[in-house]
Amino acid sequence: ILMTQSPATLSVSPGDRATLSCRASQSVSSALAWFQQKPGQPPRLLIYGASTRATGIPARFSGSGSGTEFILTISSLQSEDFAVYYCHQYHSWPPGTFGPGTKVEIK
Amino acid sequence: EVHLVESGGAVVQPGGSLRLSCAGSGFIFDEYTMHWFRQVPGKGLEWISLITWDGGSTFYSDSMKGRFTISRDNRKNLVYLQMNSLRSEDTALYHCVKEKSRVFDYWGQGTLVTVSS
Numbered sequence: 695i696l697m698t699q700s701p702a703t704l705s706v707s708p709g710d711r712a713t714l715s716c717r718a719s720q721s722v723s724s725a726l727a728w729f730q731q732k733p734g735q736p737p738r739l740l741i742y743g744a745s746t747r748a749t750g751i752p753a754r755f756s757g758s759g760s761g762t763e764f765i766l767t768i769s770s771l772q773s774e775d776f777a778v779y780y781c782h783q784y785h786s787w788p789p790g791t792f793g794p795g796t797k798v799e800i801k
Numbered sequence: 802e803v804h805l806v807e808s809g810g811a812v813v814q815p816g817g818s819l820r821l822s823c824a825g826s827g828f829i830f831d832e833y834t835m836h837w838f839r840q841v842p843g844k845g846l847e848w849i850s851l852i853t854w855d856g857g858s859t860f861y862s863d864s865m866k867g868r869f870t871i872s873r874d875n876r877k878n879l880v881y882l883q884m885n886s887l888r889s890e891d892t893a894l895y896h897c898v899k900e901k902s903r904v905f906d907y908w909g910q911g912t913l914v915t916v917s918s
Contacts, residue, residue: 727904736896736908737846748906780846784903788860789836789848 695719695786697793699779705801712768714796716781721761725785728757728766731795732777740779741766768798776800803827803907805897810912813887821882821912823897828907831855831875834900837882839893840911847893851900852880887916 696719706712716726724744729737739748741757744764754769768775778797784790809821823835837849850861850871859871870883880897894911 725903729905736910737905738908739904739906742904742906782905787903788851790903792846794845 695722695783695791697781697783697791699781699793699796701796702794703797703799705799706771707801708773709770710801712771712775712798714766714768714779714798716759716764716766716793718762718764718783718785722783722785724760725783725790726757726759726764727782727784728755729780729782730775730777731780737780771798803899805899805907805909807895807897807909807912810895810914812915812917814918815888815916817887817916818883818885819887819914821884821895821897821914823880823882823909825878825880825897825899828899830878835873835880836898836900836905837869837871837880838896838898838908839891839914840896841893849895850882884914887914889916892916 698717700715726744728741730740731737740751740755745757756767758765776798778795780795781793782790804826806824813819834853836851839847852859852871852873856873868886873880892915894913896911897909898905899907
């Protein structure tokens with residue numbers, strides 16, 4: 695299963711909403727997770743099951759979608775949210791497939 | 802709080818070997834499948850291998866099968882990655898990852914492996 699993410703880079707002003715897209719080449723049902731990675735840090739799990747926030751993740755992060763189309767929304771970007779975001783399907787296992795990532799940068 | 806701490810990264814010559822270790826804490830280690838990933842700085846994530854909770858099953862990426870071996874010691878809360886016949890393209894940051902129901906829920910900071918003459 696191939697994963698694509700769009701856009702590759704998203705320029706957003708602090709306080710604005712960011713919408714990131716992830717598409718699977720075939721249905722993955724709801725077996726989709728989102729990760730955030732900042733420079734010099736490992737990936738951090740944000741969302742799993744397409745829409746369930748992981749422990750300690752702020753409510754401004756939300757996930758939606760099923761099948762082949764998924765969205766990660768950051769409702770009001772904070773300075774600490776500028777990072778690379780990866781989606782990961784775990785329907786086919788092991789180990790699933792990561793998308794190439796979307797870089798969210800300051801506009 | 803879950804902690805995963807990798808160690809063992811070093812500079813090694815092509816053809817050499819290295820064993821990485823990962824110490825887990827803050828969770829019941831022998832209940833979870835563990836994975837190794839690697840990442841070249843600025844590039845994407847590459848899965849290497851997994852080992853089930855009891856060490857009974859292991860899986861490898863096709864590109865690393867035969868050169869890398871994963872193992873674990875549940876008495877010591879450690880998971881290992883033995884890497885042989887290292888190549889320059891194995892240069893990367895290596896992460897230990899805890900898995901829960903197919904979700905990679907915690908990642909270690911990583912240990913750097915540099916393969917260079």
